[in-house]
Amino acid sequence: xxxxxxxxxxxxxxxxxxxxxxxxxxxxxxxxxxxxxxxxxxxxxxxxxxxxxxxxxxxxxxxxxxxxxxxxxxxxxxxxxxxxxxxxxxxxxxxxxxxxxxxxxxxxxxxxxxxxxxxxxxxxxxxxxxxxxxxxxxxxxxxxxxxxxxxxxxxxxx
Amino acid sequence: xxxxxxxxxxxxxxxxxxxxxxxxxxxxxxxxxxxxxxxxxxxxxxxxxxxxxxxxxxxxxxxxxxxxxxxxxxxxxxxxxxxxxxxxxxxxxxxxxxxxxxxxxxxxxxxxxxxxxxxxxxxxxxxxxxxxxxxxxxxxxxxxxxxxxxxxxxxxxxxxxxxxxxxxxxxxxxxxxxxxxxxxxxxxxxxxxxxxxxxxxxxxxxxxxxxxxxxxxxxxxxxxxxxxxxxxxxxxxxxxxxxxxxxxxxxxxxxxxxxxxxxxxxxxxxxxxxxxxxxxxxxxxxxxxxxxxxxxxxxxxxxxxxxxxxxxxxxxxxxxxxxxxxxxxxxxxxxxxxxxxxxxxxxxxxxxxxxxxxxxxxxxxxxxxxxxxxxxxxxxxxxxxxxxxxxxxxxxxxxxxxxxxxxxxxxxxxxxxxxxxxxxxxxxxxxxxxxxxxxxxxxxxxxxxxxxxxxxxxxxxxxxxxxxxxxxxxxxxxxxxxxxxxxxxxxxxxxxxxxxxxxxxxxxxxxxxxxxxxxxxxxxxx
Numbered sequence: 001x002x003x004x005x006x007x008x009x010x011x012x013x014x015x016x017x018x019x020x021x022x023x024x025x026x027x028x029x030x031x032x033x034x035x036x037x038x039x040x041x042x043x044x045x046x047x048x049x050x051x052x053x054x055x056x057x058x059x060x061x062x063x064x065x066x067x068x069x070x071x072x073x074x075x076x077x078x079x080x081x082x083x084x085x086x087x088x089x090x091x092x093x094x095x096x097x098x099x100x101x102x103x104x105x106x107x108x109x110x111x112x113x114x115x116x117x118x119x120x121x122x123x124x125x126x127x128x129x130x131x132x133x134x135x136x137x138x139x140x141x142x143x144x145x146x147x148x149x150x151x152x153x154x155x156x157x158x
Numbered sequence: 159x160x161x162x163x164x165x166x167x168x169x170x171x172x173x174x175x176x177x178x179x180x181x182x183x184x185x186x187x188x189x190x191x192x193x194x195x196x197x198x199x200x201x202x203x204x205x206x207x208x209x210x211x212x213x214x215x216x217x218x219x220x221x222x223x224x225x226x227x228x229x230x231x232x233x234x235x236x237x238x239x240x241x242x243x244x245x246x247x248x249x250x251x252x253x254x255x256x257x258x259x260x261x262x263x264x265x266x267x268x269x270x271x272x273x274x275x276x277x278x279x280x281x282x283x284x285x286x287x288x289x290x291x292x293x294x295x296x297x298x299x300x301x302x303x304x305x306x307x308x309x310x311x312x313x314x315x316x317x318x319x320x321x322x323x324x325x326x327x328x329x330x331x332x333x334x335x336x337x338x339x340x341x342x343x344x345x346x347x348x349x350x351x352x353x354x355x356x357x358x359x360x361x362x363x364x365x366x367x368x369x370x371x372x373x374x375x376x377x378x379x380x381x382x383x384x385x386x387x388x389x390x391x392x393x394x395x396x397x398x399x400x401x402x403x404x405x406x407x408x409x410x411x412x413x414x415x416x417x418x419x420x421x422x423x424x425x426x427x428x429x430x431x432x433x434x435x436x437x438x439x440x441x442x443x444x445x446x447x448x449x450x451x452x453x454x455x456x457x458x459x460x461x462x463x464x465x466x467x468x469x470x471x472x473x474x475x476x477x478x479x480x481x482x483x484x485x486x487x488x489x490x491x492x493x494x495x496x497x498x499x500x501x502x503x504x505x506x507x508x509x510x511x512x513x514x515x516x517x518x519x520x521x522x523x524x525x526x527x528x529x530x531x532x533x534x535x536x537x538x539x540x541x542x543x544x545x546x547x548x549x550x551x552x553x554x555x556x557x558x559x560x561x562x563x564x565x566x567x568x569x570x571x572x573x574x575x576x577x578x579x580x581x582x583x584x585x586x587x588x589x590x591x592x593x594x595x596x597x598x599x600x601x602x603x604x605x606x607x608x609x610x611x612x613x614x615x616x617x618x619x620x621x622x623x624x625x626x627x628x629x630x631x632x633x634x635x636x637x638x639x640x641x642x643x644x645x646x647x648x649x650x651x652x653x654x655x656x657x658x659x660x661x662x663x664x665x666x667x668x669x670x671x672x673x674x675x676x677x678x679x680x681x682x683x684x
Contacts, residue, residue, distance in 0.1 A: 023436075023455065024435060024436035024437035024438075024455070025437055026437030026438070027417070027418070027420060027434060027437050028417065028418075028437070030420070031379075031418055031420070058438075061439050062437070062438060062439055065422065065439040065440060065441075065596075066419075066420035066421055066422050066440070067420070067421035067422060068379050068419075068420035068421030068422075069420055069421075084341030084342075084540065084590075085341040085342060085499065085536055085540060085572050085583070085586070086341045086342040086498040086499045086570075086572045087341075088583070088586070089498075089499030089500040089572055089573060089574045089575075089578065090499065090500055090527065090528075093582075121380065121421075122339065122341070122423060122590065122593070122594070123339055123340070123341045123342075123343075123380065124169075124380055125169060125338060125343070125344040125346075125347040125380060125381060126169060126170050126173055126344070127341060127342045127343065127344055127496065127498035127499065127504070127570070127572065128170065128202040128203075128344070128496070128497060128498050128501070128504025128505055129170055129173065129174065129202050129203075129205075129504065130498075130499070132173065137382070138172075138173075139169060139172065139173040140173050141170065141173040141174050142174075
């Protein structure tokens with residue numbers, strides 16, 4: 001386990017300072033850390049555990065239970081593709097295959113050059129206008145493979 | 159004088175360019191317009207649907223792209239004049255006019271951030287009544303209305319509230335389950351984005367009814383626009399004296415916070431949600447004790463879905479009798495149906511229980527978006543049964559759907575055309591359960607993964623008769639043995655697909671396997 005750098009430590013301290021007093025604070029604190037850093041450094045788990053009077057195992061257990069929390073930095077671009085039924089009903093499965101082939105990564109993977117992270121999501125609540133994707137926080141409807149390419153930028157160098 | 163122009167900032171509207179339309183309007187119409195950002199009316203094929211206030215009513219244009227704005231203004235948009243994109247008076251549109259919007263009456267109409275606009279459209283009348291009532295009378299009104307939990311379990315809301323009211327405790331809680339994870343559902347999202355104050359009002363009434371002074375809305379992280387709308391509305395309600403230590407000078411206290419989920423479908427299950435609210439892994443609790451007796455932090459707790467709580471204000475305002483005049487049998491009131499998947503006119507349709515599935519799919523949905531025949535619909539999310547076209551005349555109420563082995567759930571209807579591969583959808587049901595299982599009980603954790611294997615083996619023609627029997631037994635084991643509805647209901651789509659489309663489970667020649675994180679543990683990190 002690597003150690004946290006000063007920037008990460010400060011972000012975690014700030015999250016603990018702001019939300020550590022809330023009832024049942026762990027998820028709130030983890031959100032604040034991920035909002036600040038884009039991920040939750042594994043090396044910060046002892047710091048969080050100590051401040052909240054929890055065991056490291058408890059904090060680790062929570063971080064790894066939830067799909068949303070990441071323990072490594074995401075790529076420069078984050079592409080989320082909905083895999084749920086309503087999108088499948090409108091060509092979602094073909095889009096899933098296209099997304100992986102186009103970006104050269106599987107779901108929940110980041111490309112080796114750090115350019116893009118591809119994530120599977122299970123419903124964005126945009127079920128009348130699918131298939132749906134979210135690129136860097138922005139949701140798009142009616143995503144065909146061609147639109148996917150336009151929305152996620154030019155093909156990366158392999 | 160400026161003209162009021164309404165542009166949705168609902169997440170679906172944003173996904174098709176509503177912000178760009180609002181910007182173009184602001185740039186090109188300038189001082190002549192006041193742009194109000196609303197929720198969506200739920201006519202999603204018309205989004206972005208721009209509405210203009212005229213003396214005759216709100217006139218709609220849609221779907222409007224940013225590039226259409228100049229032409230629309232030139233054609234007389236601000237006076238409600240004709241244009242190819244004009245849809246006419248929005249409230250006279252057949253899709254809306256034939257609905258019975260009680261819970262969704264203000265969604266798409268009001269400015270979700272404005273208490274004044276909310277009150278001007280009838281908001282907080284239910285709370286004003288509740289403030290003059292005893293807790294027992296509030297609970298009685300909710301019980302008498304026949305309201306049942308709209309999250310999917312359809313448990314009578316008033317009975318749950320009565321249990322919490324009857325507990326002696328120094329602290330009680332009202333929690334709102336806004337972890338709307340079912341595919342094909344977006345009613346909670348639309349309500350939170352378009353009329354969050356109705357939810358806040360409903361939760362405040364719930365607090366008064368059971369003596370709870372603290373509420374939490376547990377909203378899924380996939381809904382950033384809803385989270386922002388809730389936070390804004392809570393602050394506005396506080397500032398206007400509708401939340402806090404002394405609600406409208408009554409001496410009654412109610413505080414409300416928003417907590418954000420982290421991508422776990424299981425947290426839509428009530429005890430898992432409570433664990434998550436406490437900052438823990440979202441593992442299901444064994445019941446009893448019920449959350450109404452020992453819930454959040456061990457205290458008596460109401461756990462209700464967004465739509466259940468947002469329906470309470472209209473019940474208090476207009477009376478239990480008014481509400482229960484809608485619906486049929488033991489399915490009283492209205493249900494916001496969500497038309498999703500392969501439909502021409504997807505959107506939100508709030509109707510009294512008992513409307514037929516066919517009417518919803520054809521009259522509202524307009525048939526498939528692809529133009530091909532509809533083959534099946536999945537009702538009630540990923541744990542809901544597939545209903546074949548031969549059963550489309552079924553009325554949509556709890557009892558009629560139960561009679562055909564289906565369920566209404568949270569009211570999502572996902573339509574599939576005749577290209578759908580039902581064996582693959584059955585396989586996906588297990589795959590989804592494997593990805594989202596909390597892992598606490600074996601039938602769900604192991605059964606879902608085994609289910610994927612068995613379907614793969616079945617389709618590969620490996621002793622198909624044995625596999626089919628295994629599959630049936632596996633479904634029974636999960637239904638009977640799982641701790642909660644995830645493992646207990648994931649077999650429903652599988653069983654319904656097997657029952658209605660048995661021929662699709664015949665061994666087939668190998669084809670490329672569907673893409674996805676198949677075979678991976680569910681919480682792999684990148």
